[in-house]
Amino acid sequence: MNFTGILAGAATFLIIGISHPLVVKLEYTYGKKGWIILAIAGVIFLALSLFAEGFALSTIFGACAFSLFWGVYEMFEQEKRVLRGWFPENPKRHEYYQARRANKAASKQGK
Numbered sequence: 001m002n003f004t005g006i007l008a009g010a011a012t013f014l015i016i017g018i019s020h021p022l023v024v025k026l027e028y029t030y031g032k033k034g035w036i037i038l039a040i041a042g043v044i045f046l047a048l049s050l051f052a053e054g055f056a057l058s059t060i061f062g063a064c065a066f067s068l069f070w071g072v073y074e075m076f077e078q079e080k081r082v083l084r085g086w087f088p089e090n091p092k093r094h095e096y097y098q099a100r101r102a103n104k105a106a107s108k109q110g111k
Contacts, residue, residue, distance in 0.1 A: 004056045012063040019067045020074070027078040028090050035075040042068035 026034035042065045049061035082089050082097065083104070089097045 004059075007056050008059040008063070011060040012067075015060075015064050015067045019071050023071045023074045023078050024087060027075055027082065028088070031090075031093060031096065032075050032079045035072045038068045038071040038075060042066070042072070 023038070026037060030037070045061050045065035045068060049058050049065055052058040052061050078087065079100075081087050083100055
């Protein structure tokens, strides 16, 4: 029997499960500027996938790379969720969020 697919699927499930809380934590800590951390990590895992020995390990590294790349997009979406009040904002960056809300309100009135 070949368990490679099951291993890759389970690893991908775990990676995706870790990615969302990672995006939330990075946005809370660094703001949407944290996207660069995800992008760099994604490139590293992409390179690891290219040079990994074995199909299973290469597949797992590839899944991790593209989950991190998706996290880059989600980082910008996470800021929108914070601005909507769906997630807590970092009190240290309260002024930033207030300015973003004010800009959004001003642009709506200008239309």
